[in-house]
Amino acid sequence: MSATDNSQPTVTSSPELVGDSINYLSKKSQTYFSREEIQQFLKFHNNESSRGSSNIAIRSQWIDFINTVGRKLGFPQSTICTAQVLYNRFFLFHSTKEYPPNDISSACLFAAMKFEETHKKLKDIVAAVQSVRHPNSSEPSDQLVEEQRKKMVGYERLILESICFDFKVQDPYKYIIKFTKKLEGQKVVAEKAWKICSDSYKTTLCLRFPPHTIAAASIYLAAHFLGKKDFLFSSNADGQPWYKICLSRIEDIEDSSSADAWKVSSSGYETVRYIFTPDASDTP
Known part of the structure; x- marks a missing residue:
């Protein structure tokens, strides 16, 4: 969009901008x-x-x-x-x-x-x-x-x-507890996953993935950082891969696990706290 001065943008009927606006409105749902x-x-x-x-x-x-x-x-x-x-x-x-x-x-x-x-x-x-x-x-x-x-x-x-008046907003924290217990992970993993999950709201992850996938990615990242990821790949009663127990696709976990969580100090933009691209399907 061009502007005639620094304060007031020029109103335009550009087809490209009109198309963008229509697309934006249709995507809102x-x-x-x-x-x-x-x-x-x-x-x-x-x-x-x-x-x-x-x-x-x-x-x-x-x-x-x-x-x-x-x-x-x-x-x-x-x-x-x-x-x-x-x-x-x-x-x-x-x-x-x-x-x-x-x-x-x-x-x-x-x-x-x-x-x-x-x-x-x-x-x-x-x-x-x-x-x-x-x-x-x-x-x-x-x-x-x-x-x-x-x-x-x-x-x-x-x-x-x-949110198109959709009042059903779910959080991932209950899934962290549920999945960690089901996978027989340690309490320290759940605590670390909780913190990572909390930081994820500083990113756009909650706009991209459902809460159970964010929970699964948080657990995986926590297990990786703590060096305690063996429990993810140990055999379980259901005989399913750990990510299926977490009701998620491995591709989505890998994608969400690579998201950035940002640290901001009083001086402003500072650094990346978590940035990591794991292969969550690998065995240790």
């Missing part, structure tokens, strides 16, 4: 997307190709924020996970330049609370958000609570539209 589709959407809305590291840092910052506020409110992991999925899904279809991530992340927690029926008073949510963003702030006034309520309710509908 999908549950999962390919890597190429995600890259296309992020480029379309956020110019990801030129601001890639910046957008990764933004995503990581606000996924951490959702986790911190969610824990402060005493939300279970399922509610926090749902909010993080909603955040990633929202910014697949909208630009961080148009919608402030700080407002959207709070609204995602507000919506996730309803999804998971883990209700909190709105004033408590606003207070938790304020205390994380501004640690020395006082208790929010009634006026601030009302202002935030209007914002959250307004953004909530856009968030629901981004």
Whole structure:
């Protein structure tokens, strides 16, 4: 898209852009997307190709924020996970330049609370958000609570539209416990897999794969990093390969296991924490 000045883009009826818009609208009803589709959407809305590291840092910052506020409110992991999925899904279809991530992340927690029926008073949510963003702030006034309520309710509908009002958001954590037990893996593997899975929300994995596949990939990565992957390939009562017990295709596990999880410090974009391309079908 060309621009006549630095602030106002020129409105155009270019067939290519119209085609992109139609494709974008038709894709909104999908549950999962390919890597190429995600890259296309992020480029379309956020110019990801030129601001890639910046957008990764933004995503990581606000996924951490959702986790911190969610824990402060005493939300279970399922509610926090749902909010993080909603955040990633929202910014697949909208630009961080148009919608402030700080407002959207709070609204995602507000919506996730309803999804998971883990209700909190709105004033408590606003207070938790304020205390994380501004640690020395006082208790929010009634006026601030009302202002935030209007914002959250307004953004909530856009968030629901981004998932086509499908309220069935599942988390992978229950599968980590279930699969590790079924495969007779050690507790330390499940704990490491849990942490890796948590970091995965700083990527777009939740937009590409179902929760049980993310859980399987997290278990495999954990077993690899801990040097405890023998249990994956030992014989089991069902006589099935470990990835079938995890209800996943080996190709999807290998693909999701190679995803990046990013570490962000106060100085901004820093480094890759996990980047690894295993062959999950190999025997040790």
